[in-house]
Amino acid sequence: MTHAPGTTGAQHPALPADSPGPHSRRLGLIAVVATFGGLLFGYDTGVINGALAPMKDDLGLTAFTEGFVVSILIFGAAIGALVGGRLSDRYGRRHNILMLAAIFALGTIGCVLAPSWQVLALFRFILGLAVGGASATVPVYLAEVSPYERRGSLVTRNEVMIVSGQFAAFVINAIIFQLWGEHDSVWRFMLLVAVAPAILLFVGMLRMPESPRWLSSQDRESEALAVLKQVRSPERAEAEMAEVRALAEEEKLAQTGGWADLAVPWIRRLLLIGIGLGVFQQFTGINSIMYYGSQLLEDAGFSAEAAILGNTLFGLASVLGISVGILVMNRVNRRTMLLGGFGLTTSFHLLVGLAALLMPDNSVKPHALLVFAVLFVFSMQGTIGPLVWLLLAEIFPLKIRSFAMGVCVFCLWMANAGVAFGFPPVVSSVGIAPTFFIFAGLGVFALIFIATSVPETRGVTLEQFEDTFKAAHAEKG
Structure with missing residues (x-):
């Protein structure tokens, strides 16, 4: 797997520093x-x-x-x-x-x-x-x-x-x-x-303002530069605009923009990576917790009132997880965080399943399940949740960025629907333990997919990533 350069987060040599102001x-x-x-x-x-x-x-x-x-x-x-x-x-x-x-x-x-x-x-x-x-x-x-x-x-x-x-x-x-x-x-x-x-x-x-990169794609160069000057120092805006303009010219020659672009191997590869990221994010089962958390806790042995209180802990864990994630997002490579995130969520899936399967039915069991489920939510929302959305916003060429994002998020939502529909009857028919063992198995497939297919995007501009990925994969098909 060839990764984009600059994954250490070093300053892009062609651009002035993003100084505050x-x-x-x-x-x-x-x-x-x-x-x-x-x-x-x-x-x-x-x-x-x-x-x-x-x-x-x-x-x-x-x-x-x-x-x-x-x-x-x-x-x-x-x-x-x-x-x-x-x-x-x-x-x-x-x-x-x-x-x-x-x-x-x-x-x-x-x-x-x-x-x-x-x-x-x-x-x-x-x-x-x-x-x-x-x-x-x-x-x-x-x-x-x-x-x-x-x-x-x-x-x-x-x-x-x-x-x-x-x-x-x-x-x-x-x-x-x-x-x-x-x-x-x-x-x-x-x-x-x-x-x-x-x-x-x-x-x-x-x-x-409008997106400067979209404005550039519409040949509205002066407007794009004016927007960049609102959100960059003057020197940085001029330098970044030159990169945007150069790549926009290349994309016009390539006639990017829609379904026809899937005939281009490197673009098709990126789209498949994006779809995989969206689907595996949902196959963590995060929305089985967010939609049916109270029901899950009642099945685990909590009273209805205690289950409602426990459900608010899932919401709190989400907020705390994403808060931690955002603090380290720019300090750790995307692939490293994704692999770590899926490793954690898969581990907590196994712990939930093992606790449900092996622990005796006493007052400790539901609390153990709650703790493992809360830690799963925290881990997922601190890593996989935000990183998938970030990568989907980063990996696609400008001319098809929103189109490709739409296709990937469509697949993400359909996977969401599958989990939402499937979770209650699966838990009802086979129980909590086998259901979470299924999620753990899907997590293993996700780890293999990330290790073999997902590129690194940290520390490079959107344009530099596109240029590098295209050069590395254009001939691979």
Whole structure:
């Protein structure tokens, strides 16, 4: 396997240092505003956890309609990722995020006012389109406005906001239920909270710039340079613009941009790597915990009340894990962190399975399972979770970056749907231990895939990585 140079994180010799200044504060503000898309992603996927019980009573959901209402958002997200990537390539990253903010608000209000489960499902699907579009667009936008030295930490902020949104949903649901739990429509208040960040995202993005790399791909060179000067020192902006311009010219000659590019072996290889990363991220089973954590803990032996409390620990572990991950993201190579992350999650899968299989049924057993599951969530969200999103935003050529991201995130969401649908019946039929042994087996395959296929991207610009990977793999097919 040939890796990109500069994996030690050394300064790129052709570019001046990314010195601090007013442009650094501007870049930080852009990251804060854009990642409200991640916050909405997290809240809208997590809020159903606490809202489902009162929603079921209020709308008379059956087992089938309950599953349909929950899962329809996932399918909407898969489609939204695929379509959102194409729209982002055609109309721009900023334009896409503005549109997604409006769809978030529309979908949320529609869910809040839904008179029946059919209407609720329709607007949950619309929300899913926004969730998927945000998952494919925001990381690319952040990667393209960031200097390569800070790209890891800035792109990872989106994952921080995703897990923070999920945790916020768990906490806000608990608070609202305590205040208005006697009302049949309490679930509507839980969902309504998401309107506020949607409005903030829309208003904030009106004042944010477009991606300089997308502008360059549209031959809007002066605008691209003006944006770079907002988020870089003048010397760095000029030097970086020269690299962007040179690569854009090469890509025009190569006629990159869509499905036809899959005929190019090195691009097809990158797409398969991206799909593998997305699928294996979901096959860790992280969303089996985030969607069904309370049910899993009850099956392990906790009371219903204790299971709800334990479920909030999963949300807290997510936030703490990603917080630790972002601190070390730019200090450790991507491949090293991925291999370590899958090693940890696979180990905790085995520990959960062995505890469920071998420990006697006493008061210690459920607490042991909780500890191992919390450590699994912490490990996954501190390594695999953010790194996969970061790598997907880094590895693809400019002209197909959002298109390829959309394809990969579509596959990621479909794997998510498979885990979400499969986890409850598998646990019910074979038990906790065999289910987590399956996850451990998938983790071994993931380790082999990363060791043999995934390239290193740390310490190089997006353009340098592309140039190096293309040179190394163009003739391999």
